[in-house]
Amino acid sequence: MVETASEPDEEYLQIELxxxxxxxxxxxxNLLEELSEVDGIIRAFxxxxxxxxxxxxxxxxxxxxxxxxxxxxQIGDTAIELSISVGRIxxxxxxxxxxxxxxxxxxxxxxxxxxxxxxxxxxxxSTVTDYAKRGPNADPKRRGLSDPKASEESQVFVLNKxxxxxxx
Amino acid sequence: MAEIEKxxxxxxxxxxxxxxxxxxxxxxxLREISDEDLTLILGHRSPGSDYPSTHPxxxxxxxxxxxxxxxxxxxxxxxxGDRIRYAQWVDxxxxxxxxxxxxxxxxxxxxRAVDPGTxxxxxxxxxxxxxxxxxxxxxxxxEMTCPGLAGLRGATVHGHSLRLQEDGVMFDMLDRRRLExxxxxxxxxxxxxxxxxxxxxxKPMSEDEAAKRTxxxxxxxxxxxxxxxxxxxxHRIWEQRTEYGFQPK
Numbered sequence: 001m002v003e004t005a006s007e008p009d010e011e012y013l014q015i016e017l018x019x020x021x022x023x024x025x026x027x028x029x030n031l032l033e034e035l036s037e038v039d040g041i042i043r044a045f046x047x048x049x050x051x052x053x054x055x056x057x058x059x060x061x062x063x064x065x066x067x068x069x070x071x072x073x074q075i076g077d078t079a080i081e082l083s084i085s086v087g088r089i090x091x092x093x094x095x096x097x098x099x100x101x102x103x104x105x106x107x108x109x110x111x112x113x114x115x116x117x118x119x120x121x122x123x124x125x126s127t128v129t130d131y132a133k134r135g136p137n138a139d140p141k142r143r144g145l146s147d148p149k150a151s152e153e154s155q156v157f158v159l160n161k162x163x164x165x166x167x168x
Numbered sequence: 169m170a171e172i173e174k175x176x177x178x179x180x181x182x183x184x185x186x187x188x189x190x191x192x193x194x195x196x197x198l199r200e201i202s203d204e205d206l207t208l209i210l211g212h213r214s215p216g217s218d219y220p221s222t223h224p225x226x227x228x229x230x231x232x233x234x235x236x237x238x239x240x241x242x243x244x245x246x247x248x249g250d251r252i253r254y255a256q257w258v259d260x261x262x263x264x265x266x267x268x269x270x271x272x273x274x275x276x277x278x279x280r281a282v283d284p285g286t287x288x289x290x291x292x293x294x295x296x297x298x299x300x301x302x303x304x305x306x307x308x309x310x311e312m313t314c315p316g317l318a319g320l321r322g323a324t325v326h327g328h329s330l331r332l333q334e335d336g337v338m339f340d341m342l343d344r345r346r347l348e349x350x351x352x353x354x355x356x357x358x359x360x361x362x363x364x365x366x367x368x369x370x371k372p373m374s375e376d377e378a379a380k381r382t383x384x385x386x387x388x389x390x391x392x393x394x395x396x397x398x399x400x401x402x403h404r405i406w407e408q409r410t411e412y413g414f415q416p417k
Contacts, residue, residue: 019331020331021331021332021333021334021336022330022331022332022333022334022339023334024333024334024335027334049326049327049330049339049341050341051341052341052342055323055324055342055360056324057323057324058322058323058324058359058360059322059323059359059361060323060342060356060359060360060361063360063361063362065341065342065343065360066343067341067342067343068343068346085333085339087330087331111334112334
C-alpha cells in the first residue's frame, strides 16, 4: 500500500467527555480554558445542537433568533464565537496521564455528572471527501475537525502554537 | 367539554396513575394563564380581535335537513364558523409530565371536533380556533405541562430527545422561552415570531416533582418492566394484533 503524506505518524488515544447536561457558554469557556493549559492534548472537537442566527423554517423564516447561548468565548488569546450548545468534547491525547488530568478538570469545572470514555471519535484516516476537498498534502491534524461544506478557518482554531511556527 | 367517565390504565405505579389522570382530564391546576397571553403565544390572531371565520355562523347558513346534524350539536367554534388552527407541543424525554400519546388521548377523549396528530417527538391538535384555545389552555395550566420540560413549538421542534440545559430547561434552538428569575418566560410565539410582552408561564417543576408527575416510564425513575400489569396488557395487545394480522389466504 502506498502511504500518503496525510497519514499520522503516531498513534494517539482518543477520549470523549460527555456531560449529562448541555453546557452554558460560561461553563464551556471555563472548561476549554482549563483544557487549553493541559500539555498532551493534540486535537479537541466540540459538538452539540446548532444555534442558528435566524429562524430556518416556518412562517418566521429569516427572523433573528438572538439565542443567549450564542456568545463569544475567550480561550487564552483566541476569541471563538460559539454556534452550538456544547454537549460533548472529544479529545485526542498523548497518554493515560493526560486523561486523568482531564478527569480532574471535569470534576472541578462541570456542575453536573459526566461520562469520560475512550473510543474512536475523530477520524484518523482521510476519506474520499477529505482528499477531494483538501488534496493529498493536507495537514493530518486538521482532518475530521470541520464540516467539509464549511470553511475551515471559521471552525478550526489553533491554540498554544509552537513558538517557531508561523500562522497556520 | 364532554362529560366523560374515569378512564382506566393498567398498573399501580405513579406513571400508570398519571396516565389515567391525563386520559380522564382529572388534572390539578398549577398556574393561571390569561386568554390574552394564550392568544399571544399561539400567534394565530391579535389578542382581543374577533375570531376570523371561514364560513358564516351555522344559524345563518340554513343547514340541510339531516338526522345526524340534528343528533350532533356543533361545538362553539363550528357554530361560529371559526378557522381550523393548531397548537403543537414538544415534551422532553427527561420526565416531562405528558407525552405525545397522552396529549392526544386527553384531547380526543375529553373534547369534540379535534384532530390530534401524534408524532414521536411532538404532538399537535387541530380544531376550530376557539375550541383549540380551550384545549390548549387546559393543557397549559394543569399538571400536564411543566413549562421547563415542555413547550409550544409550531416550527423547529428540535429538543425533546436532547439532554436538558444546565438550568434544567429543555433546549430550544429558537429561544422561544427561557428561565428568568426562577420562572419560565416566553417572548416569542410558537412560530418564533417576537411578541410584545414577556408571557410568564410559571415556575418549572423540580426534578423530584417532574419524576412524580411524569407519564414516562424510565429506567432511572419508574421502569416499565416493574409495572407487571402494564407489561401483561402490552403483551396481550401485541399478541392479538399479530394473530389478527396473520391471515393466510
